[in-house]
Amino acid sequence: MEYDLFEGWNGLGRFIKDKVRRRIDQPIKEGTNIGSKSDGITWVDLKYEKLPTFCYFCGILGHDEGICETAKE
Known part of the structure; x- marks a missing residue:
């Protein structure tokens, strides 16, 4: 996997822009949990x-x- 991170402010809040290489036969995620329990x-x-x-x-x-x-099922 290749990635570059960019951090910025867009007026709505902070964001991180990430460039990734991924498999195209797997569904794209809508979101993810980050952080830790502590x-x-x-x-x-x-x-x-x-x-x-x-x-x-x-x-x-x-x-x-x-x-x-899948939508036709």
């Missing part, structure tokens, strides 16, 4: 940029909701 666990929404064709129903890259086999 410091507190916080849910973080993940946002994505520059994605190819993406299915918002199943989270897999390479097709959209119109041809999603």
Whole structure:
């Protein structure tokens, strides 16, 4: 995995921008928990940029909701 971190302020709050390489046959996460039990666990929404064709129903890259086999079930 390759990554670069960018930290900034966008007027709504702090953010970290992360560039990653990932498998495209796995669903993309909507968010994740970060932190620890001693410091507190916080849910973080993940946002994505520059994605190819993406299915918002199943989270897999390479097709959209119109041809999603999972959505048809």
